[in-house]
Amino acid sequence: xxxxxxxxxxxxxxxxxxxxxxxxxxxxxxxxxxxxxxxxxxxxxxxxxxxxxxxxxxxxxxxxxxxxxxxxxxxxxxxxxxxxxxxxxxxxxxxxxxxxxxxxxxxxxxxxxxxxxxxxxxxxxxxxxxxxxxxxxxxxxxxxxxxxxxxxxxxxxxxxxxxxxxxxxxxxxxxxxxxxxxxxxxxxxxxxxxxxxxxxxxxxxxxxxxxxxx
Numbered sequence: 001x002x003x004x005x006x007x008x009x010x011x012x013x014x015x016x017x018x019x020x021x022x023x024x025x026x027x028x029x030x031x032x033x034x035x036x037x038x039x040x041x042x043x044x045x046x047x048x049x050x051x052x053x054x055x056x057x058x059x060x061x062x063x064x065x066x067x068x069x070x071x072x073x074x075x076x077x078x079x080x081x082x083x084x085x086x087x088x089x090x091x092x093x094x095x096x097x098x099x100x101x102x103x104x105x106x107x108x109x110x111x112x113x114x115x116x117x118x119x120x121x122x123x124x125x126x127x128x129x130x131x132x133x134x135x136x137x138x139x140x141x142x143x144x145x146x147x148x149x150x151x152x153x154x155x156x157x158x159x160x161x162x163x164x165x166x167x168x169x170x171x172x173x174x175x176x177x178x179x180x181x182x183x184x185x186x187x188x189x190x191x192x193x194x195x196x197x198x199x200x201x202x203x204x205x206x207x208x209x210x211x212x213x214x
Contacts, residue, residue, distance in 0.1 A: 009167050012174060022181035022207035026053025027061075027170045030110070032160030033130050034061055035169075037106055041066030046090075046104045046122070048072040048097060049111025050081050051205045054132050056182040058110055059084055064178040070104070072097045077205060084182070098122060106130065116143055116155050123153050130156045182206025188213060 049055040050071035063085035071086035112133025143155035173179035184205040187195040
């Protein structure tokens, strides 16, 4: 049972059921990660995994708040990811983003493929590294504690617990058209194995949706 004041909301009239379900989980994590960064306007932010469910939402939220976003994705998705607002694009199948000559205020690894150590060289002295994953040997939550009180570069590992606040934020972004959930494919529920296999392949773009038919 879910209380009416908990993690539920009414689907806007202009949103399909598929868009509604794709708008929630990845965006919930994305919002809870980026809300810890103050004064995003004008900040240079690199988003690794920009075509994932979390990364594609984070990209749009960062653009909404005025950040200058460099997105990391496959070369074939360059045009798509630019259409979602990326200022610059790095193709991970052509180059290693950690070797770029650019310096960023924030690095958000929405794919969890990098480490703080690998990214320190492209992070501003007082910049932040955020990852959606725990990291090797649970290093990200540990580093967030170790760097909390010092000066210089910091690791942030927010715990995304405030569902009600993120729900309101997501609904506002859907209402003002600054967020459009990215959907790769839709499968009927009886093809759940095919959907699961496709997602495990690691090449999905945005969200994969399961549909229940009457």
